[in-house]
Amino acid sequence: MRKETENRRNGESGNRHRLIARHSLFAIGFLLLFGGCQQAQEPVLVGRPEGPYRLELALSPPQPHARQQTTFTYRLTETKTQRPVSDLQILHERAIHTFIVSQDFRSFAHTHHEDFFPLTPQDTAAAQFHFPYTFPQAGTYLIAGEFTHKDRSWVKQFTVNVEGSHTGPPGEVIADPIRTKTFGQYQVSLTTSPDPPVVGHDTELVLHLTRDGTPVSDLGLHLGTEVHMASWRLDGAHFGHQHTYTPAMARMMAMMSDHTSNPTHMAKMMVQLMRGPAQQAYWGPTLPVHHVFPAVGVYQLFFECAPGGKPLVLDFMVRVEDYSEGADTTVHSIVPPQAATEDTQ
Incomplete structure (x- = not known):
């Protein structure tokens, strides 16, 4: 089940010491961290870092728009053989856990294929998993896909640029x-x-x-x-x-x-x-x-x-x-x- 939250900045009174990380510096950090990730959205994104597994993410439509449904489709293969990883281990009731956060951390989701569709033998054999998601606002999002194989968990990360009208100036973290x-x-x-x-x-x-x-x-x-x-x-x-x-x-x-x-x-x-x-x-x-x-x-x-x-x-x-x-x-x-x-x- 997908869950999203608006970050709340309310807390009980007390001493506060706040550090402001400006939106522009944060965006630069994203680009430096995920060099090679797409500015103009590509049809298929490849998760980073590289390693023995290759996790591809296809988005439909390829260029997501805020408040319009986007379909995520994963394809997981072995890097050397290009064969699908057909024997993923189910960890905490799901094959791949997906975490989606906006660059200002005001939007967060944790979602899975199985939240929307049964996991079929065909899905498992092809190592392909899909689910819908609606980005709540325009901007840059960080996506982390986590899976487990041969008793080890792996994380692949993507950045996605979402188009749409902004409701205000870029926020501060x-x-x-x-x-x-x-x-x-x-x-x-x-x-x-x-x-x-x-x-x-x-x-x-x-x-x-x-x-x-x-x-x-x-x-x-x-x-x-x-x-x-x-x-x-x-x-x-x-x-x-x-x-x-x-x-x-x-x-x-x-x-x-x-x-x-x-x-x-x-x-x-x-x-x-x-x-x-x-x-x-x-x-x-x-x-x-x-x-x-x-x-x-x-x-x-x-x-x-x-x-x-x-x-x-x-x-x-x-x-x-x-x-x-x-x-x-x-x-x-x-x-x-x-x-x-x-x-x-």
């Missing part, structure tokens, strides 16, 4: 550090450990949700997990996609830190865990996610969860700092490894 916000009837706070996050080190991000002042206790599963997090740095670089940090994941991480298992084997185990039947570990009001931010900067985060079984999209920003000698990078997790060794499912 504002780095907003507010950690408590209101989304309809929900009040949501975000904490991180360590705070601030440190580049290259594990960070635990914890959401705390209340509904009309009462802690949420009826979170449901959404696409096989309690929460999905999509993240980009404000220049459009360093896309990331994470999920709930469960006791089972904490147990695996503890094994890795104790050097009791090969990291490659552990990565495969993590994929197998996410491919398995969905098991709910959290009903609220807190939701933990782990992520390693790869570079210094301000990141836009989108969280998708389902309180009361209804999809809800939350947006926050965090500033990631460089490591300095003596910095405390300890993660004070709400899911300690010793608790994770018990069977909590």
Whole structure:
């Protein structure tokens, strides 16, 4: 099911320190990051970076227009053989996860072929997947397609220029550090450990949700997990996609830190865990996610969860700092490894 949100810049009062990244600099960052991507829209776009897989994206019409439906069609092949990748692994109930964000981060969507059409044997054999999407406004969009094959997840990225009349001048991307916000009837706070996050080190991000002042206790599963997090740095670089940090994941991480298992084997185990039947570990009001931010900067985060079984999209920003000698990078997790060794499912 496709979800979109308008970024809310409302939060509770407090000290604000805002960094303004001008729209023109952001657009330049997009072009530098995705050099070779299309200014005049091409019939078939090729996902970047290059690698053992080639993900092509065809748009119909080739030049999308705001508020008019566009059909996305993926074709996934092996780069060397050009054969279709016909044995994709289904991760969190979908073959390819697609994340679409506008360059001002005011529009966000997470969508899939299976949200609109059954996945047929013919689709799988041809490694072709399609779905409709309507861009809400003109401008430049960043698209990330994520798939899993042979127990490893891959991300291919595209930029798409959407035509249409602008309702106003180009917007500014504002780095907003507010950690408590209101989304309809929900009040949501975000904490991180360590705070601030440190580049290259594990960070635990914890959401705390209340509904009309009462802690949420009826979170449901959404696409096989309690929460999905999509993240980009404000220049459009360093896309990331994470999920709930469960006791089972904490147990695996503890094994890795104790050097009791090969990291490659552990990565495969993590994929197998996410491919398995969905098991709910959290009903609220807190939701933990782990992520390693790869570079210094301000990141836009989108969280998708389902309180009361209804999809809800939350947006926050965090500033990631460089490591300095003596910095405390300890993660004070709400899911300690010793608790994770018990069977909590």
